[in-house]
Amino acid sequence: MKYFLGLLLSFPLSLMLVGLLAAALPAPWQDWLVLQLIAVVVLWMVLGLLVAIPARAWPLLVGMLVANLLVWLALQFTPLYGVGA
Amino acid sequence: MKGERLRRMIDLHAWVGMVSGLALFVAFFAGAINVFHHELHHWQEPHYDTAAVSPMGMDALLEQVTGQYPDARERLYLLPGEDPGVMWYESSEGDWITAHATDFNAEGVHDARPRSALADFINELHFALGIPNPGWPINIGMTFMGFIALLYGVALFSGLLIHWPKIRKEFFALKHEGNMRRYWKNLHNVIGIISFPFHLIMSVTGAAMGMFTVAAVLLGVLVFGPQLRGVITEETEVWPAVDSQGETVIMPLMEDVLSAARNAVPDLRVDWLEIRGYGDAAGWIDVAGSVPDHVGHHAHVVLDPTLGTLRVIAPGQRSVNFASLSPVYSLHFGDYGGLLVKMLYVALGLLGSLLFVSGNILWCERRSDRVGPGRSSAFLLRLTLGVCYGVVIGIAFSFLASKVLPHTPFAGWVALAERGIFALLLVLLVAWSLRASPLRFSSLMLRVAPFCYLALPVLQTILEGGHAWLEPDNRLVNLLLLALAGSLWVVRWQFRKRVRQAEPHPLWVGKVTEGHPKHLTETERESGAVTTR
Numbered sequence: 002m003k004y005f006l007g008l009l010l011s012f013p014l015s016l017m018l019v020g021l022l023a024a025a026l027p028a029p030w031q032d033w034l035v036l037q038l039i040a041v042v043v044l045w046m047v048l049g050l051l052v053a054i055p056a057r058a059w060p061l062l063v064g065m066l067v068a069n070l071l072v073w074l075a076l077q078f079t080p081l082y083g084v085g086a
Numbered sequence: 087m088k089g090e091r092l093r094r095m096i097d098l099h100a101w102v103g104m105v106s107g108l109a110l111f112v113a114f115f116a117g118a119i120n121v122f123h124h125e126l127h128h129w130q131e132p133h134y135d136t137a138a139v140s141p142m143g144m145d146a147l148l149e150q151v152t153g154q155y156p157d158a159r160e161r162l163y164l165l166p167g168e169d170p171g172v173m174w175y176e177s178s179e180g181d182w183i184t185a186h187a188t189d190f191n192a193e194g195v196h197d198a199r200p201r202s203a204l205a206d207f208i209n210e211l212h213f214a215l216g217i218p219n220p221g222w223p224i225n226i227g228m229t230f231m232g233f234i235a236l237l238y239g240v241a242l243f244s245g246l247l248i249h250w251p252k253i254r255k256e257f258f259a260l261k262h263e264g265n266m267r268r269y270w271k272n273l274h275n276v277i278g279i280i281s282f283p284f285h286l287i288m289s290v291t292g293a294a295m296g297m298f299t300v301a302a303v304l305l306g307v308l309v310f311g312p313q314l315r316g317v318i319t320e321e322t323e324v325w326p327a328v329d330s331q332g333e334t335v336i337m338p339l340m341e342d343v344l345s346a347a348r349n350a351v352p353d354l355r356v357d358w359l360e361i362r363g364y365g366d367a368a369g370w371i372d373v374a375g376s377v378p379d380h381v382g383h384h385a386h387v388v389l390d391p392t393l394g395t396l397r398v399i400a401p402g403q404r405s406v407n408f409a410s411l412s413p414v415y416s417l418h419f420g421d422y423g424g425l426l427v428k429m430l431y432v433a434l435g436l437l438g439s440l441l442f443v444s445g446n447i448l449w450c451e452r453r454s455d456r457v458g459p460g461r462s463s464a465f466l467l468r469l470t471l472g473v474c475y476g477v478v479i480g481i482a483f484s485f486l487a488s489k490v491l492p493h494t495p496f497a498g499w500v501a502l503a504e505r506g507i508f509a510l511l512l513v514l515l516v517a518w519s520l521r522a523s524p525l526r527f528s529s530l531m532l533r534v535a536p537f538c539y540l541a542l543p544v545l546q547t548i549l550e551g552g553h554a555w556l557e558p559d560n561r562l563v564n565l566l567l568l569a570l571a572g573s574l575w576v577v578r579w580q581f582r583k584r585v586r587q588a589e590p591h592p593l594w595v596g597k598v599t600e601g602h603p604k605h606l607t608e609t610e611r612e613s614g615a616v617t618t619r
Contacts, residue, residue: 004101008240013308016301020309030310031317035410038301042293046239053098053244054091073308081310 003062007052008045010065015044017072024079092248099244100449104466106237107442108473109215113231113292114442115477116211118435121420121428122566123205128559130202132492133550141187144170144340150194151185152364159364160328164340166356180221203501204488207508208481213296216505224299232296239289245278253279274444277437284434285441291418321407324372325388325397328363335367335391347373347387351400354385370396377401381422382412425562432566436573439474446470451591465520467593468527472519475531476512478574482538484508485567489546525585525594532578539571 019040023030030037048065055061119126142150144166151172152159158174165171171186184201191197210216214227278285294301306314320326340359348354356375363369370390376383377400385400399408416422420431450467454460484504491500519527543564546554555561584590 004098008236013304016304017308020305023309031321033406033410034318034321035407035414037305038294038298039290039410039414041301041305042236042239042290042297045236046243046289046293049102049236049240050095050098050243050247053094056090056094076309 003058004049004052006062007058007065008049010062010069011045011048011051014065014069014072015041015048017069017076018044020076020081021072021079024076024081030081095244095248099241099248100452102237102241102244103442103445104449106234106241107446108470109231109234110238111439111442111474112215112477113212113234114435114438116208116481118432118439119481119566119570120205120208120212121431121435122563123209125559125562126205126208128557129546129563130204130488132202132489133553133557141169142190143187145337147172147185147187147190148337148340148361148364150190150196154196155183159366160362162361162364164359164361166340166344166359200492200498200500202488202492202504204484204504207484207501207504211477211481211508216508228296229300230296232293232298232300235289235292235296238285239293242278242282242285242289246282249275249279271444271448274441274448277441277444281434281437281441284431285438287417288438291414294414295418321405322411324360324374324386324399325362325370328366328368328370330363330366330368333367334365335369337365337391338393342393343371343373343389346389346393346395347375350387350395350398351377351385353377354387354400367391376421381416382409383416383422384408384412432569436570440577443470443474451593454591454593464593467524468519468522469516471524471528471531472516473512475519475528475535476515478535479515479531479538480508480511482535482542483511485542486538486545489542489549493549523595525590528581528594529585532574532581536571536574536578539567539574542567 019037022040023033023037051065052058052061141147144164147170148162148164151162151174155174155176157176157178158172160174162172162174165173169186169188171184173182173184175181176183185196185198189196189198207216210218210227213231214225215231217227217230219225219227302314302318306312310317343359344356347356354373354375354377356373358374360372360374361369362372370388373387373389375385377385380401382401386397387395387400388397390396399405401409401412404412420427447467447470450463450470454463484507487503487507488500491497491503496503515531543554546560546564553560554564
């Protein structure tokens with residue numbers, strides 16, 4: 002169950018982290034969409050491993066949930082949403 | 087890595103391996119055959135020993151199809167060759183239709199012959215477990231396999247972390263020291279380590295292709311907003327949809343189209359053509375093919391009906407998106423390096439199948455050792471054996487149906503029979519495996535399976551004579567089938583060797599008791615942590 006939840010929370014996190022990277026890099030995000038997709042997949046796999054590292058999984062799962070919210074908030078302040086564009 | 091953490095990593099590796107193992111076995115076994123997908127299309131065509139009728143050419147075929155089926159004028163695919171084919175979406179039938187030049191009689195009437203769909207079935211088994219797509223916006227089977235590929239990636243990374251500290255010690259360490267389980271465990275590790283780059287490619291490209299729709303939707307929702315939808319179409323389509331003004335045009339000869347494409351890309355090897363807006367002045371033709379000696383070998387030359395070049399997408403002349411999409415496909419399908427690379431992919435695919443079976447078996451035996459006798463490990467072992475033998479033997483019988491039925495009065499049922507006999511055998515063998523002793527069931531299946539594959543080239547030779555070996559694509563598929571028979575025979579030989587040399591694990595004979603000896607893995611002994619769950 003904890004592994005499944007870890008994978009579930011890792012997916013939006015990896016998508017949004019790659020979105021943040023796309024916003025931070027000077028290249029237009031449209032030009033490297035396929036590479037972003039590959040990065041999302043690899044990041045998702047690596048984040049999925051994190052659940053096995055701590056002795057207790059719940060703090061990490063809560064941390065992932067919080068990280069999802071923080072990254073989503075950070076995305077709202079990027080040029081992708083018109084800020085600083 | 088500390089002992090406790092190592093144990094948790096092993097648990098994660100086992101969990102994702104167990105969840106994805108059976109689906110991956112199907113994908114890898116069907117995928118090993120699907121490496122020769124193009125050749126299989128030729129193999130499945132029945133060869134009758136009658137006077138050859140020369141079919142109509144590409145242009146006459148296009149005229150016939152677009153004249154009889156207005157939907158084909160909007161969008162169609164043309165497959166050049168001795169018997170050219172056309173594929174289009176027929177709205178009245180709600181499905182894609184394929185017609186070959188030989189399907190039209192002397193009067194030009196489309197008289198569709200029942201055709202085998204074996205190559206497409208094997209392909210569907212590979213990427214979607216054969217789960218049909220009823221035309222939904224999301225392909226359930228493909229997305230499911232994308233998620234399975236993701237789990238497979240997690241299993242790979244966790245496996246690497248587990249084995250990294252002793253990778254040199256374990257490399258080629260195919261020893262058993264009296265314990266045959268050690269031998270199978272080491273075989274699992276060695277296959278995993280040696281073919282790690284191949285598996286990494288398969289998991290990343292498989293997950294990227296399978297999860298594409300879901301990832302694109304969520305990227306739109308969470309990151310880029312609605313602007314993403316138009317961008318994906320713009321960045322991955324070779325040319326925008328036809329904006330017809332109602333002006334008609336006489337279509338150029340297809341030979342001229344191919345010449346114009348080769349002028350634009352001299353090394354182009356044409357695979358197929360996509361024609362949008364046939365006979366419309368605003369229409370276009372995409373000549374798609376390969377440029378040899380490139381990993382990302384895919385190329386497109388888009389032409390207008392007057393043969394003016396609209397766009398060239400080829401190695402060195404394409405956007406970053408096309409340049410990164412092409413290797414995703416070619417690395418996954420192994421079609422970038424000729425026959426040698428394809429053979430390597432077949433071998434690694436079959437070894438991958440062995441990796442997943444051995445992983446499942448090891449997990450069942452290990453769980454039985456750790457927590458004592460239980461229904462779950464016995465059930466999972468039997469299910470694993472039933473699914474694996476069901477898939478292997480089921481596919482062989484699909485091949486058999488594909489070759490035999492066209493020569494019988496039931497030729498019209500061939501495509502349905504290929505799928506039906508596979509499903510029937512899979513269900514029957516799984517049901518049987520759940521009832522039978524795993525050891526006896528395996529012995530019997532391993533005795534039968536090599537002969538199933540050996541019988542196929544023999545059968546084709548009997549039915550079609552020298553055509554089975556003289557035609558290059560037939561020869562290649564028949565050699566592949568013989569290689570499969572040989573591989574299954576090697577597995578049988580190893581299985582019998584194991585049975586002779588060591589007492590089978592109690593799970594295999596259905597005699598798991600509280601007192602049976604515990605076999606700890608090396609990693610468990612080193613971590614010193616054996617707990618009961």
